Amino acid sequence: MGYLELKGLRKSFGGLPALDGLDLDLSEGELVSLLGPSGCGKTTALRIVAGFETADTGHVVVAGKDITSVPANRRDMGMVFQAYSLFPNMTAAQNIEFGLRLRKAGSGERSKRVAELLELVGLGKFGGRFPHQMSGGQQQRVALARALAIQPRVLLLDEPLSALDAKVRVQLRDEIRRIQTELGMTTLFVTHDQEEALAVSDRVGVMSQGRLEQLDTPAVVYREPASAFVAQFVGVTNTVLGRSESGAVRLGTFKLATDAAADLSDGSDVKVIVRPEDIGIVEHEGEPNGALLGSVLTQSFLGPVTRLVIRLDGDEQTIRVDQPSNIAAAYPPGTAVALDFTASRFMVVKA
Amino acid sequence: MVAPVTTSAGGGTAKAASPGRGPTRGNVLAWLVVVPFLAYVGVFLVYPTVLVLAGAFQDSNGAFTLSNLTDLMKGVYLQAFWRSIELSAITALLGAVFGALLSWAVASGKADGLLRRVVVAAAGVLAQFGGVPLAFAFLATVGFQGFVTKFLQDTFGVNLFSGSAWIFELPGLTLVYTFFQIPLMVIVFLPALDGLRPQWREASESLGGTTWTYWRHVGGPILFSPFLGALLLLFANAFSAYATAAALVSQGSPIVPLQIRGFLTGEVLLGQENLGKALGLGMVIVVGVAMGLYALIQRRVSKWQ
Amino acid sequence: MAVTAKPPRKIAGTVLRVVVLLVLGFYFILPLVAMGEFSTRGINNTRSLDSWTGIFEDPDLVDSILTSVELAVLSSVLMLVLLVPTMAWIRLRLPKLRRVVEFLCLLPLTIPAIVLVVGMAPLYAWVNYFLGDSPLTLTFVYAVLVLPFAYRAIDAGLASIDLKTLAEAARSLGASWGTVLWRIVVPNIRTALIGASLLSVALVLGEFTIASLLNFETLQVQVNLIGKRNAGLSIAVSLACLVFAFVLLFLLSYVGQRRRATVVED
Numbered sequence: 001m002g003y004l005e006l007k008g009l010r011k012s013f014g015g016l017p018a019l020d021g022l023d024l025d026l027s028e029g030e031l032v033s034l035l036g037p038s039g040c041g042k043t044t045a046l047r048i049v050a051g052f053e054t055a056d057t058g059h060v061v062v063a064g065k066d067i068t069s070v071p072a073n074r075r076d077m078g079m080v081f082q083a084y085s086l087f088p089n090m091t092a093a094q095n096i097e098f099g100l101r102l103r104k105a106g107s108g109e110r111s112k113r114v115a116e117l118l119e120l121v122g123l124g125k126f127g128g129r130f131p132h133q134m135s136g137g138q139q140q141r142v143a144l145a146r147a148l149a150i151q152p153r154v155l156l157l158d159e160p161l162s163a164l165d166a167k168v169r170v171q172l173r174d175e176i177r178r179i180q181t182e183l184g185m186t187t188l189f190v191t192h193d194q195e196e197a198l199a200v201s202d203r204v205g206v207m208s209q210g211r212l213e214q215l216d217t218p219a220v221v222y223r224e225p226a227s228a229f230v231a232q233f234v235g236v237t238n239t240v241l242g243r244s245e246s247g248a249v250r251l252g253t254f255k256l257a258t259d260a261a262a263d264l265s266d267g268s269d270v271k272v273i274v275r276p277e278d279i280g281i282v283e284h285e286g287e288p289n290g291a292l293l294g295s296v297l298t299q300s301f302l303g304p305v306t307r308l309v310i311r312l313d314g315d316e317q318t319i320r321v322d323q324p325s326n327i328a329a330a331y332p333p334g335t336a337v338a339l340d341f342t343a344s345r346f347m348v349v350k351a
Numbered sequence: 352m353v354a355p356v357t358t359s360a361g362g363g364t365a366k367a368a369s370p371g372r373g374p375t376r377g378n379v380l381a382w383l384v385v386v387p388f389l390a391y392v393g394v395f396l397v398y399p400t401v402l403v404l405a406g407a408f409q410d411s412n413g414a415f416t417l418s419n420l421t422d423l424m425k426g427v428y429l430q431a432f433w434r435s436i437e438l439s440a441i442t443a444l445l446g447a448v449f450g451a452l453l454s455w456a457v458a459s460g461k462a463d464g465l466l467r468r469v470v471v472a473a474a475g476v477l478a479q480f481g482g483v484p485l486a487f488a489f490l491a492t493v494g495f496q497g498f499v500t501k502f503l504q505d506t507f508g509v510n511l512f513s514g515s516a517w518i519f520e521l522p523g524l525t526l527v528y529t530f531f532q533i534p535l536m537v538i539v540f541l542p543a544l545d546g547l548r549p550q551w552r553e554a555s556e557s558l559g560g561t562t563w564t565y566w567r568h569v570g571g572p573i574l575f576s577p578f579l580g581a582l583l584l585l586f587a588n589a590f591s592a593y594a595t596a597a598a599l600v601s602q603g604s605p606i607v608p609l610q611i612r613g614f615l616t617g618e619v620l621l622g623q624e625n626l627g628k629a630l631g632l633g634m635v636i637v638v639g640v641a642m643g644l645y646a647l648i649q650r651r652v653s654k655w656q
Numbered sequence: 657m658a659v660t661a662k663p664p665r666k667i668a669g670t671v672l673r674v675v676v677l678l679v680l681g682f683y684f685i686l687p688l689v690a691m692g693e694f695s696t697r698g699i700n701n702t703r704s705l706d707s708w709t710g711i712f713e714d715p716d717l718v719d720s721i722l723t724s725v726e727l728a729v730l731s732s733v734l735m736l737v738l739l740v741p742t743m744a745w746i747r748l749r750l751p752k753l754r755r756v757v758e759f760l761c762l763l764p765l766t767i768p769a770i771v772l773v774v775g776m777a778p779l780y781a782w783v784n785y786f787l788g789d790s791p792l793t794l795t796f797v798y799a800v801l802v803l804p805f806a807y808r809a810i811d812a813g814l815a816s817i818d819l820k821t822l823a824e825a826a827r828s829l830g831a832s833w834g835t836v837l838w839r840i841v842v843p844n845i846r847t848a849l850i851g852a853s854l855l856s857v858a859l860v861l862g863e864f865t866i867a868s869l870l871n872f873e874t875l876q877v878q879v880n881l882i883g884k885r886n887a888g889l890s891i892a893v894s895l896a897c898l899v900f901a902f903v904l905l906f907l908l909s910y911v912g913q914r915r916r917a918t919v920v921e922d
Binding site for chain 3: 382387388389392394397398399400403455459466469473479480482483484486489490562590597608612616634635642
């Protein structure tokens with residue numbers, strides 16, 4: 001049994017389902033991300049936990065106590081919003097103090113807590129600043145401190161990094177993870193950025209159309225996606241169109257033997273989904289030999305790896321292949337190559 | 352020798368305008384474009400304004416005098432100013448309070464909803480060009496033969512005018528002015544209410560705040576400045592208003608704009624031709640102070656949003 | 657995605673909201689109803705539409721309506737001609753002048769119309785000497801009167817586009833400044849221009865102070881005049897004015913929205 005449990009949550013807005021039976025368990029001190037495209041229901045789930053929305057059916061349980069009908073202001077949830085959630089008429093310190101004041105904490109205790117929290121989020125000297133005098137990243141740090149000030153039972157993060165610059169985003173997400181681990185805070189983190197979710201979470205829940213497609217550790221979600229949707233949403237993937245043919249998939253002149261094709265009727269359109277780093281490459285000259293052939297179109301240098309875009313012979317499809325940069329150098333644009341992903345991971349689904 | 356800063360600045364602008372031309376010429380040409388506007392505004396706005404302001408300090412022969420202004424400080428004129436200020440202050444307060452309530456009721460609905468569209472459009476009509484029609488609306492309602500007057504008389508035997516012909520005096524003006532003051536408040540105050548982000552309320556709630564705590568510590572303080580600003584704007588608006596009062600009150604001149612009407616329609620004593628301009632100057636000063644404060648508050652407010 | 661549904665405990669707020677709307681709604685609708693009632697009174701407690709049909713039978717009134725409509729159009733055009741090139745030019749080339757122009761445009765808010773008309777009276781002696789005493793000469797004052805509202809609308813329009821970049825792009829493709837103005841600026845701030853024009857139209861149609869004190873017979877002046885002898889007719893016209901202005905502004909709110917909708921689609 002988890003510390004925070006979401007049981008069978010359903011919610012629709014004006015007939016449109018936003019959550020279609022969501023179950024989720026978080027153990028104490030765990031950080032779970034809900035990842036998905038906009039409209040998948042992840043924010044709705046978070047807002048139901050926070051108490052800002054009421055689920056049509058289902059329950060929210062914290063530490064064994066059903067809080068489904070407890071109003072938001074008595075739930076003790078710390079929430080960090082997307083942006084601009086700091087009270088503009090209060091300084092950073094006053095913002096952090098707000099929740100403590102409502103809890104009737106003494107002034108000595110309050111200022112001690114505020115100083116600690118400012119220190120924790122690395123803004124020791126910024127207590128006297130107003131929100132409009134701080135950068136977006138600093139504002140979100142204050143928002144985090146404000147949410148933590150009330151020593152919440154659960155920390156809720158609603159895309160707290162999405163309004164920030166790429167560099168600040170990476171910095172702050174690592175810091176959130178550090179603080180969360182330090183405090184052992186049970187945290188539900190909502191984001192549409194898969195890199196972010198994979199980087200900071202204990203477990204990632206990938207959502208689509210109000211349902212959880214997969215819930216597992218970042219490594220498993222990435223290496224063993226439970227569905228085509230998860231594969232395509234998490235990380236970079238190639239989708240190659242082909243046709244099933246007697247227990248295999250035909251891509252041009254190439255026949256990809258796979259068990260997955262066994263269930264598909266002959267001649268039906270299929271998609272082969274494969275990550276760029278899971279494709280092998282060799283130089284190829286001469287006659288077709290039954291391998292998947294193509295030629296290098298462009299190269300983009302990404303640091304440790306170089307991404308090659310290969311145009312497949314016989315049709316207009318392109319496919320991205322990542323190779324260590326020193327190896328990729330041997331395949332300048334125009335090189336005829338043979339691709340190999342028979343041995344590696346891929347997924348075959350109906351088109 | 353030419354100062355290097357001037358040269359480079361001039362050259363830079365000119366290059367952007369028309370390559371190949373001399374810096375001075377480009378600059379002059381750039382300025383030429385705005386000449387028609389400046390000339391027009393000079394003739395039809397600045398000149399008449401200056402005429403009034405300067406006239407306030409001249410006697411009927413054009414010589415400098417302060418007698419117009421000293422006349423302003425006594426008797427009927429001073430009374431008119433006090434009455435105007437009283438009327439404007441009261442209607443500004445009424446307008447601000449009820450207008451803020453109405454804005455709040457509208458703002459919490461859907462942003463593109465029909466209710467909001469209707470209220471905003473109606474507020475625009477009444478606030479900005481009600482004028483004469485408002486006076487007639489008022490007469491149709493509580494005039495001697497008005498709808499409400501007759502209804503009260505026929506149904507309850509109540510005579511609205513048992514005391515006096517109040518609708519043509521200050522109480523009547525106060526009432527009819529609320530019909531454009533409340534709408535103006537809606538127009539001015541709605542954007543401020545829209546500026547309240549739902550996150551603030553939710554943040555307050557998740558930290559344990561109630562609706563009251565939110566308004567007491569967050570919403571209220573944030574809206575205080577816009578409210579004060581709107582109050583000033585409403586004051587200036589009522590103080591400058593003429594049409595409604597003019598259409599309603601044909602006898603006597605209880606307020607400053609109607610005093611000025613007297614001077615323009617020929618009820619002028621010899622040697623007092625420029626007293627009307629002094630009244631104008633007085634109005635500009637009062638309105639100017641209110642609008643100046645309003646602008647200051649606006650600048651402060653814009654920092655938060 | 658962040659659609660908000662109200663938790664049940666916000667009921668108190670909803671009740672208060674409804675009460676406010678009902679009370680103030682009644683306060684503002686009552687005069688309209690009264691106008692409707694008053695303007696349809698016949699002899700001996702009967703109902704009659706005489707006041708309404710009378711609108712078209714009074715030649716002075718019809719004349720004054722035409723005058724006001726012409727004034728509204730002329731003033732809007734003059735306002736656009738004065739403001740659009742100037743404001744665009746100032747953003748592009750003379751940002752130093754921006755404060756000055758803004759100050760001048762907003763000045764009429766600080767100079768009450770009743771004060772302005774005191775200074776206008778001598779000026780109009782000259783205007784009428786040179787151009788005759790047609791009421792259409794009011795266009796000159798009205799273009800000034802609508803400046804603050806038009807300025808704000810157009811300024812908002814110009815602020816919503818990246819004028820400098822657009823102009824630089826057009827210039828680099830060989831456009832003259834005239835082309836930039838006509839083919840780039842105007843189409844891109846079309847909504848703002850429509851808004852500014854409609855506001856001007858409504859403002860001019862409702863203007864009374866200046867017209868009446870300069871002795872020109874515009875719609876509002878005529879309505880006021882008729883009110884002295886035929887209250888029913890004046891009230892009918894007043895109601896028509898208010899309704900017309902309302903429809904104008906109501907439509908305006910959709911003009912703004914269509915623009916927003918296209919932005920979202922993009």
